[in-house]
Amino acid sequence: MLDQLTSFTNQPLTPGAAGNYVWATIYILLIVAGVSLIIMFMNWAERKALAHMQIRLGPMRVGPHGLLQPIADAVKLLTKEDIIPDGADKLVFWLAPCLIVVTAWTTLIVLPFGPKHAVTDMNIGILFMLGVASLSVLGIVMAGWASNSNYPLLGSLRSSAQMISYEVAMGLAIVSAILMTSLNAGGVGTLSMIGIVQAQAEQGTWFIFKLFPLGLIAFGVFAIAMVAETNRAPFDLPEAESELVAGFHTEYSGFRWSLFMLAEYSAMIAVSGIAVTLWLGGWMRPFASIKGPNIWLGGLWHGPAVDFVSSLLPALSFFFLAIVALIGGIKMPDIKPLQVQRIGLIAFAGALGTIGLVLLIPPIRDAVQPIFWFMLKVGIFMYLYIWYRATFPRYRFDQLMKVGWKVLLPVSLGVLIVTAVVGVLVK
């Protein structure tokens, strides 16, 4: 038993692929807990960044700079009355949020956070992800239908039309990236998420720069389609506040509503994870093939210089956050009611600094490296989502369909054909 537990850590496989169920369970728990935590923080970050882009302050009252706002929100949502409308179809009404959350979280099991950090490595990883992710539209349609109300029904109709039409362009863009994995000596491609990143490592380039500009165009199509897939602004027609109250989750409240939000944000993370894995080199650091000269720093480091700098970045980024929090604490106005918040913020800075110090310990430093880069890339996508939402007005429904069918679909189809032809010619 103990042997089985420890032997896994020396294997180069993911726990699912190695058949180690204990470690697979641990990974599942870690991912579910981590994603929920990130979503809670993301909720705060979105409100804050959105507010700053609109020249507002955002949450300021609960904790220093509103840092404890997610906890207050969670308590409020969980203690709220859970209403089921009178005319609703009770069973389907209950099932819809469960289905959406299950699909959103299931997609995360093949997402590779590192060379061996995924729950499992399927040989059809990307297909599995797309298949499960597109089930979420069923949950939305069920929610809209079961609510027995006008706005949810309209919202779910829009959502089904939108998600199905954007899935086509998205799928074609993904196929052109998968084609690129076969541009190696053997001419054999892969659908495994880990295999795709390894293919990028072998070919020495991220697929966004491969066969320039084909990879970039495919990535662009995917980047637009993924915003539409996750029902986010400017494609948030299914939940358009100004037209449909709240779209398909108008009749939901309390915990069920928070499940919808949870699913929306974890779908955002999953789709960004696909984009990062397919085009942006997954867990690899930028310029992974450039190693620099070998340096020798006593017992600290013996190896390429660029690797050494990049291994320090996770700790440095935490130190940066700690310094930002510290400056925020010191610059807080000198009023008596704010003293508690000041102490809290400085303690938070201390905690961030301690995490940074822990990340400097050599074994942890090396283990955290791929996870850090993956999270950083996904984080940039999350920021982009917020940025889009603050900038772009919502599309009209016919414009949305026009962009999907008349622009994105032909472009992705063209890119696919050109990639196939050029791929054959290059070889």
Added chain:
Amino acid sequence: MSLAPLLRKIFFVDLLKGMRVTFKYQNPKEICTEQYPLERPVIAERYRGLHRLNSDPDTGNTLCIACDLCALACPEKLIAVASVRDEVTKKKKMTTWSVDLSRCMFCGLCEDACPTDALEMSQDYEFALYSRDGFVLNREQLEKGSEPTVYQR
């Protein structure tokens, strides 16, 4: 479609311009939200807020000569002034002075009519109440001015 607009569309120039604007606004210096109870706005001198009855700073006596001009000037007849004739000086002496704020539109005509600067519209703006009873302000309240609750948390 001519070439330039087409290229602008393909490379998302307009969208990028918009994103540049929102990105710039993230600078914390741009924020114009004011955390109201903690920090208070600067009110302009000419703002017409709550009425105030001024006293002579040297003697402490009221400046009001009970001429009743403010009551006459009020378009809504909200001001009531009562006075008695002082036996010694033979001057009118104001005893009560009240204004009904519930219908006051803060036009400032009473302030303009006052010949002695006794009546003035101050810069106080915090006089919301839980019931209508408190809207008729008497002389003591008007001489003291409004006392806003100080925000602690």
